[in-house]
Amino acid sequence: xxxxxxxxxxxxxxxxxCWLLIAGLALQLVFLGRVAALAVLDPSSTSFQRSEAWRxxxxxxxxxxxxxxxxxxxxxxxxxxxxxxxxxxLFPTHSGVDWQALQQAWARNAQRQARAEARGRSARPSGGSxxxxxxxxxxLLSGERxxxxxxxxxxxxxxxxxxLSKERIMEIYLNHVEWGEGxxxxxxxxxxxxxxxxxxxxxxxxxxxxxxxxxPKRFQRNPYSAFxxxxxxxxxxxxxxxxxP
Numbered sequence: 154x155x156x157x158x159x160x161x162x163x164x165x166x167x168x169x170x171c172w173l174l175i176a177g178l179a180l181q182l183v184f185l186g187r188v189a190a191l192a193v194l195d196p197s198s199t200s201f202q203r204s205e206a207w208r209x210x211x212x213x214x215x216x217x218x219x220x221x222x223x224x225x226x227x228x229x230x231x232x233x234x235x236x237x238x239x240x241x242x243l244f245p246t247h248s249g250v251d252w253q254a255l256q257q258a259w260a261r262n263a264q265r266q267a268r269a270e271a272r273g274r275s276a277r278p279s280g281g282s283x284x285x286x287x288x289x290x291x292x293l294l295s296g297e298r299x300x301x302x303x304x305x306x307x308x309x310x311x312x313x314x315x316x317l318s319k320e321r322i323m324e325i326y327l328n329h330v331e332w333g334e335g336x337x338x339x340x341x342x343x344x345x346x347x348x349x350x351x352x353x354x355x356x357x358x359x360x361x362x363x364x365x366x367x368x369p370k371r372f373q374r375n376p377y378s379a380f381x382x383x384x385x386x387x388x389x390x391x392x393x394x395x396x397x398p
Contacts, residue, residue, distance in 0.1 A: 181308065184293060188312040191325060195222055199329045201291040202337055209335055216334060219341040225324035228339050228351045231359035231392065233323060238391035239363040239384075241284045244323075245397050249285045249314035250307065257281060286310045288326045320398060327351075332365060333373035346376060360388040 198206075202220070209216045225233070237244045243251050282290070289309035294302055313322055332342035339351040339362070347358050354362070364384040365372040372381060 184305075184309060185312055185316075187293065188309065189316050191313075192317055192321065196292065196325065196329065199292045200294055201331070202329060204295070205331070205335070213334075218335045219345060220329075220337040221340040222328050222338065223340045223351060225320055225327070228327055229354035229359055230397075231356045232327070232339055232343075232351060232354050232362060234392045234395040234397055235356070235359040235363035235388055236284070236323075236327065236366070237395050237397055239360070239388045240287075240366055242391075242395070244284050245319060245395075247283060249283060249310040251281065251283050283310070284326050285313050285322055287330070288322060289313055291329065291331075292325070330366060332362065332369050334370050336369070336373070356389055356392060357385060360385045360392065364388055 198220075206218065209218070241247075241251070286306060289306050289312075290302075293309060294306060317325075327339045329337055330339075331337055332339075333345065336342060336345055342362055343349055343351040343354055343358075346362065347354065361376065361381060364381055365376065372378070375381075
């Protein structure tokens with residue numbers, strides 16, 4: 154009697170595991186199709202943009218929304234090099250993930266968390282994500298921090314790198330990355346901060362925009378702070394070493 158009951162339970166568990174596996178594979182095929190479509194179709198928005206639009210609509214209905222798509226050729230080469238120099242130095246050559254940068258970020262976060270816990274506080278984690286990982290997260294995923302979401306982010310990262318060129322990844326990234334509250338994309342950012350198009354940004358202007366990316370809402374409040382001024386000079390010095398495109 155007990156053996157029969159165990160066999161029924163085992164069959165039930167196996168059946169559900171099979172359905173979960175099928176559902177997981179179906180989800181990956183959906184993601185694969187959406188990524189493949191990006192080779193020829195410009196995305197009108199990202200998952201992160203849609204969540205931000207909803208937040209602003211419900212919490213700050215008077216907030217202004219700015220976003221305009223432009224081709225990569227219509228963006229200053231200085232901006233492209235500045236973003237690589239500031240955010241992801243190995244972008245032109247890596248396959249989507251900079252494992253050394255991830256390892257260093259994990260080590261830094263562990264140290265920060267230990268110090269914060271000693272003071273009874275919580276530490277904000279720093280990332281080691283590449284531009285492709287950032288795009289994968291913002292394009293199709295939610296903002297929650299879970300092991301499952303991180304695994305899905307890695308799968309999407311490899312899909313993006315496998316199906317799109319580096320130039321296309323850069324184009325989509327620069328057109329949808331956040332540069333302030335309700336402010337998305339290089340063209341909107343260039344016009345907001347400098348009153349000019351993204352095509353005409355010089356090296357210092359491009360570097361200043363690039364260094365804002367880790368915390369755009371915070372830096373938006375004071376885009377000419379001493380920290381940003383110093384960091385801008387550092388990125389300008391690095392830009393000459395970037396081999397792009």
